[in-house]
Amino acid sequence: MSAPSTPSASSAPSVTSTDTGHPPAQKRLPTTAILVIACAAQFMVILDVSIVNVALPSMRDTLHLAPAGMQWIVNAYTLGFAGLLLLGGRAADLVGTKKALLTGLGVFTLASLVCGLASSGGALIAARAVQGVGGAVLAPATLTLIMTTFTEPQARTRAMGAWSAVMAAGGATGAVIGGVLTEYAGWRWVFFVNVPIGVALIAAALAYVPAAAGIRGGLRRLDIPGAVSVTAGLTALVYGIISTESHAWSAPEVWASLGGAVLLLAAFVLIESKVAHPLVPLAILRRRTLATSNIVVLLVGAAMFSMWFLLSLYHQQVLGFSAVQAGLSFLPGSLSVIVGAQLATRLIGRTGPRPLLVVGMLVSTAGFAWLSFIGAHGSYATDVLVPLMFCAFGMGLSMMPATVAATTGTARAEAGLASGLVNTSRQVGGAIGLAVLATIASHLTASHLSSHPHDMAAALTAGYGRALLVAAAFTACAAVGSLLLPGRKETHPAV
Structure with a gap:
């Protein structure tokens, strides 16, 4: 297949890299x-999932945020990103990669600027949601750009x-970068840093990314009702869980939100069964391997997103770390993710995904169980370092095998959809898991304070x-759940 033409040679005949054995010099x-461009844009999108965690205490003090408000700064982005990720991937196919890339960059960059200028918690949360929408369009476009550019x-x-x-x-360095920016430039710079990068990427994309025609009338094929119903349903679900911090589970506010979530998600299923071009064809969810893999990924996301959030608060509110110290404290964890991912890449060809997923999850379970013994008067070296690693x-050992398991045996035409579902499950799991675990922590903290009103450090530690x-x-x-996946002999690559 010939490589796509570039702006500098749009009128010349297409030349493949295999004609000479090497890419043509002019290309x-x-x-x-x-x-x-693709890598830098993807780095920016993934960075913003984790970069704000260390800055949350500073945002709380400046904007007078409640604990639920801090959760929403993280979850507003995650829900906007997760809820529209599949729609964003479909948009890149239908309107053209360059248009999707520029749209995503523009929305993401502008929303980052508004986040940095926010003067209230509500304004910041709203801007974070829009930032997530931009990321949902941008992230799939970067992968599509690579797949269509590099054909050899x-x-x-x-x-x-x-x-x-x-x-x-x-994902691994977000806490470190966020800590440095918060300490030396202020929390607003965890958002402002995206602006010059975004502007530079827009200029580079205009100069170097070739225009690709979308499908005529492609926008009409976008499943907007499906995207809106699933995003609204997930938001209502998370809101209902978080609202239990200030209301009993039996309160009308909680039941109204949770009931609305059920109705909206049921509407999503109904829409997907009726529309001509569904966001998620329901038939694909009947495949055991894909469904099981997504459940596993959702559970992993629920645990891991919450870990970064809870430990960021523990380091600063209990151990008394500065923002920089809190960020640097995650560096061993960041390196451990990378080591695990590299090891999985080397082993998966020999073992298949199932053993790596099982071992990875058991190692993480041991780490979380160990972390649950953190003390109000503990230390980073004895209470956090080794279990964090x-x-x-x-997590690193399981990330890539989970994606492989989800896409194994999937037709090549559906590989993008299967991969998108995995990414969506990870983000949705993170949002729901953070809502559940942060709410549990808040309830336990409040309960401890009711009997020990002057021991805030112990109360916070009990909750975390x-x-x-x-x-x-x-x-x-x-x-x-990983044990239910097929073994190595039962897996086959996508065809």
Whole structure:
């Protein structure tokens, strides 16, 4: 298949890299530039999932946020990102990759600016939701751009390796970068930093990314009702869970939100069964391997997103770390994620995904169980360091095998959908898990304070410890679920 033409040679005949054995000289710069654009954009999107965690105490003090408000700063982005991720991927196919890329970059960059300028918690949460929408359009466009630019197998493998490494680095280094920016520039710069990067990427995309025609009338094929109903349903579900911090489970406000979530998600299922071009064809969810893999990924996301959030607060509110110290404290965990991911890449060809998932989840479960014993007068070295590395290593060991398991045996035409479902499950799991575990922590803290009103550190630690123990239950369930996946001899690559 011929490589796509670039702006510098749009009128010349298409030349494949296999004609000479090497990429043509005039194409080296554009294809390299395209890879840099795709990787940098993906890094920015994934970074914003985790970069705000260390800055949350500073945001709380400036904007007078309640604990639920801090959760929503994280969850507003995650829900906007997760709820519209599949729609964003479909948009790249229907309207053209360049248009989707520029739209996502524009929305994400503008929303980042508004986040940094926010003067209230409500304004920041709203802007974070819009930022998540921009990320949902941008992230799939970066992958599509790589897949359509690098058509020669070896070149595509190298490009995908770079893209995956950058994605892992973005998630792993978010806390470190966020801590440095918060300490030395202020929390607003965890958002402002995206603005010059976004502007530079827009200029580079205009210069180097070739225009690709979408499908005529493609926008009419977008399943807008499905996307709106699933996003609204997930938001109502998370809101209902979080609202139990200030209301009893039997309160009308809680039941109204949870009942609305059930109705909206039921409407989503009905819409997907009726529309001509569904966001998620329901038939694909009947496949045992894909469904099981997504449940495992959802549980992993629920535990891991919450870990970064809870430990960021523990480090600063209990151990007294500065923002920089809190960020740097996650560096061993970040390195452990990368080591686990590299080991999984080397072993999966020999073992298949199931053993790596089971081992990864068991290691993470041990780490979470250990973390649940954190003390009000403990230390980072004795209470956090080693179990954090266990949790992170297990996560790194399981990330790529989960994606492989979900896409194994899937027709090539549906591989993008299957991969998108995995990413969506991870983000949705993170949002729901954070709502559940942070709410558990808040309830336990309040209960402890009612009997020991002057011991805030012990109250906070009691809440965080219980939530981390529930996270251990999540990863233990993920380990059990992984056993239901087919073994190596039963898996086959997508065709």
